[in-house]
Amino acid sequence: MKSLLRNKHRLIVISLGIVYLWFGMLKFFPGLSPAETLAKETIHKLTFGLIPDDVSFILLAIWEVAIGILLLLNKRVKFVIYLALTHIVFTFSPLFLLPNLSFNQDHMYSLTLIGQYIIKNVVLFSAMLFIFPEDSNIAKM
DSSP states (O other), X not given: OHXXXXXXXXXXXXXXXXXXXHHHHHTTSTTTOTTHHXXXXXXXXXXXXXXXXXXXXXXXXXHHHHHHHHHHHTOSHHHHHHHHHHHHHHHTTHHXXXXXXXXXXXXXXXXXXXXXHHHTHHHXXXXXXXXXXXXXXXXXX
């Protein structure tokens, strides 16, 4: 049973790594990422326009690719999960900063495709918490 649980855990880590690597790699090629406009507008608002959009988008690509590679290599997992959780928290900001893109105008609680794209990150957040390495001292409590 432990082997099965360990394999499920590794499968989730690999899956998250693939998603981050894939989404991040798309950002290196202008026009390929469906999230390009959303990400640039969001980062522009979060940084008050202090970082040029193209620069911030490349930095985001590097951040996502680094998370993906490190997850796939199973390296520095705690640190990577902190990076990913920070990233995921920021992905929710368009719900507040760009509500007109996230919600249908006719029905406040009806999400647009962009809103759905954002909300799916709840699953990524939960998966990151699931794979977070337990501290052996805490586990004994």
